[in-house]
Amino acid sequence: MTDTAxxxxxxxxADGESHHGYITDKDKYLNRMKRIEGQARGIHKMVxxxxxxxDILTQISALTSAxxxxxxxxxxxxxxxCVVDAARLxxxxxDAKITEASQAIARLVR
Amino acid sequence: MTDTAxxxxxxxxADGESHHGYITDKDKYLNRMKRIEGQARGIHKMVxxxxxxxDILTQISALTSAxxxxxxxxxxxxxxxCVVDAARLxxxxxDAKITEASQAIARLVR
Amino acid sequence: MTDTAxxxxxxxxADGESHHGYITDKDKYLNRMKRIEGQARGIHKMVxxxxxxxDILTQISALTSAxxxxxxxxxxxxxxxCVVDAARLxxxxxDAKITEASQAIARLVR
Amino acid sequence: MTDTAxxxxxxxxADGESHHGYITDKDKYLNRMKRIEGQARGIHKMVxxxxxxxDILTQISALTSAxxxxxxxxxxxxxxxCVVDAARLxxxxxDAKITEASQAIARLVR
Numbered sequence: 001m002t003d004t005a006x007x008x009x010x011x012x013x014a015d016g017e018s019h020h021g022y023i024t025d026k027d028k029y030l031n032r033m034k035r036i037e038g039q040a041r042g043i044h045k046m047v048x049x050x051x052x053x054x055d056i057l058t059q060i061s062a063l064t065s066a067x068x069x070x071x072x073x074x075x076x077x078x079x080x081x082c083v084v085d086a087a088r089l090x091x092x093x094x095d096a097k098i099t100e101a102s103q104a105i106a107r108l109v110r
Numbered sequence: 111m112t113d114t115a116x117x118x119x120x121x122x123x124a125d126g127e128s129h130h131g132y133i134t135d136k137d138k139y140l141n142r143m144k145r146i147e148g149q150a151r152g153i154h155k156m157v158x159x160x161x162x163x164x165d166i167l168t169q170i171s172a173l174t175s176a177x178x179x180x181x182x183x184x185x186x187x188x189x190x191x192c193v194v195d196a197a198r199l200x201x202x203x204x205d206a207k208i209t210e211a212s213q214a215i216a217r218l219v220r
Numbered sequence: 221m222t223d224t225a226x227x228x229x230x231x232x233x234a235d236g237e238s239h240h241g242y243i244t245d246k247d248k249y250l251n252r253m254k255r256i257e258g259q260a261r262g263i264h265k266m267v268x269x270x271x272x273x274x275d276i277l278t279q280i281s282a283l284t285s286a287x288x289x290x291x292x293x294x295x296x297x298x299x300x301x302c303v304v305d306a307a308r309l310x311x312x313x314x315d316a317k318i319t320e321a322s323q324a325i326a327r328l329v330r
Numbered sequence: 331m332t333d334t335a336x337x338x339x340x341x342x343x344a345d346g347e348s349h350h351g352y353i354t355d356k357d358k359y360l361n362r363m364k365r366i367e368g369q370a371r372g373i374h375k376m377v378x379x380x381x382x383x384x385d386i387l388t389q390i391s392a393l394t395s396a397x398x399x400x401x402x403x404x405x406x407x408x409x410x411x412c413v414v415d416a417a418r419l420x421x422x423x424x425d426a427k428i429t430e431a432s433q434a435i436a437r438l439v440r
Contacts, residue, residue: 170291296428
C-alpha cells in the first residue's frame, strides 16, 4: 500500500490508490463540471466572435450559478460525511474540521 | 411555561425560559448587530440628504460585508454545536440538521 | 453657503443647499431603508432572545437581498443621470464617472 | 451584406461581418477565458480523482472570482462604449441601454 493521503476518511482501494469517498453521486458532479467546461468554452467563443456584451454577461451569470450549485452540493456531502465522522470522534479533530468548513463557506459567501 | 420553542437542542433554564445556547459569544454578535443597525440608519440619512450615490453604494457594500461576517460566524457556531450534537445522535436527526444547514448556506451563497 | 459638496452634478437650490438630485423616487428608497433598519433591529432581537440559528440566518439572507435591491436601484439612477450627463460632456469627465461606477459595481459583485 | 445583427452600435467591416467593437482589449479577455476553461477542467479532474472536498471548494471560489473579474471588466467596456454612445443619442435608446445594463448588474450582484 503506497497510500500517502494526508486527509482522513479515505477509503483504501485494492489498487493501492486513496480516495476521499465522500462524494455521494460522483457522476452527477462529473456531468455538471463537463457542462461547466462547455459553458466556459462557449463564453470564450462569444468573446472571440465579439458577441453582444450583455449576452456574454448573461452566460457568465449562468456559469457562476452552476458553479455555486456544485459548491453547495459538495459542501453538503462534506458536512454529511467528513464533518459528521469527525463530530463522532469529537475533540480537536472535530473542531478543526468545522473551522475548515466554516472558512470554505466564508470564501463562497465572501 | 409559555415557551413554545419548536426547535431541538434548547436548554431549559431554571427561570422556565428556553434558549438555543449555541451562540459562543453572544455579546460579540449583539455589538455587531448594534453597529449594523447604526450603519442602516446612516444609509437612510445619506439618502435623505441626497448624498453622492457612489458614497451610498460604498456604505451598502460595507453593511453587506458586515452582515455576511455575522452570518458566517453564526453558521460556524451552529455547525459547532447543533450539527455536532445531531451528528453524535446520528440517524434521521443528523441528516435533517445537515440538510437544513446546507439550505441556509445555499441561501447565503445564492 | 455652507455647502462643501465635493462631487459634480449637484443642483443648487434657492435655499443655498446642494443636492444630488439623481434619486428618481426618493420616498421609495427612504421607505426601503426604514424597513431595512427594522429588519436589522429584528435580527438584533433574535440574537438577544437566542432564536434558532437557522431562522436568524434566513432573516440575514432576506436583509442582504433587500440591501442589494437598494444598491441596484441607486446604481440604475446613477447611470441614468450622472453617467449619462457625463457621457454627453464626454472626455476625461465621462471616463472618470464610468471608472467610478465600475469600481462600485465591482464592490457589489465582489 | 448578410449581416443580421439585432443590436445597435455594430461596426460594419469590409468583409461584411458585423462586430460589437466594444471590447477594449480582446486578447486579455480571451486569455482570461482560456485560463478559466483550464480551471474548470482542473476542477473536473479533482472530482474525478476524488480530491479533498475543501480543496475543490477553494478552486471553485478562485474560478468564481476569475469569472466575476471578467464580468466586471466587460461591463466597464460596455458602459464606456455602448452606453456612452447611447447617452449621446439620448431618448428612448439611451433609457433602454441603461435598463439593460442595470438588469445585467442585478443578475451579477443577485
